[in-house]
Amino acid sequence: MGRRQRRRAHETASQPSAHATEYRDADGNVLSLRDTLSAGTVERFGTLDSRPGASFEDLEERRLEFLFERLAVRWEIAGLPLEGQAELLGRLRMADPPLRRWVRETVTAHARARLPELGA
Numbered sequence: 001m002g003r004r005q006r007r008r009a010h011e012t013a014s015q016p017s018a019h020a021t022e023y024r025d026a027d028g029n030v031l032s033l034r035d036t037l038s039a040g041t042v043e044r045f046g047t048l049d050s051r052p053g054a055s056f057e058d059l060e061e062r063r064l065e066f067l068f069e070r071l072a073v074r075w076e077i078a079g080l081p082l083e084g085q086a087e088l089l090g091r092l093r094m095a096d097p098p099l100r101r102w103v104r105e106t107v108t109a110h111a112r113a114r115l116p117e118l119g120a
């Protein structure tokens with residue numbers, strides 16, 4: 001490990017992580033969602049609806065994935081923790097319809113309660 005990597009590891013370890021809220025589904029799986037977003041992310045979320053020619057379903061799916069990718073911190077499924085953004089998004093994309101519905105409802109309710117600036 002080089003000097004730069006050690007410095008970055010020390011800097012990220014000393015920075016407090018953003019507060020997250022945990023949600024548990026009927027099967028006992030736990031989804032942790034970040035409670036805050038940067039101003040740039042909020043602004044970018046507002047531009048998602050401005051794509052001409054996109055269907056309502058496409059826009060809803062795009063909004064869900066955008067929010068999930070930025071809010072999901074950790075997802076424990078059947079005792080297996082997923083923490084990397086690629087893992088989290090990949091697991092969402094291969095989820096069955098009931099699980100996707102639960103994630104959509106959970107992310108939407110979380111955004112309405114904790115992030116009113118999104119207008120979600």
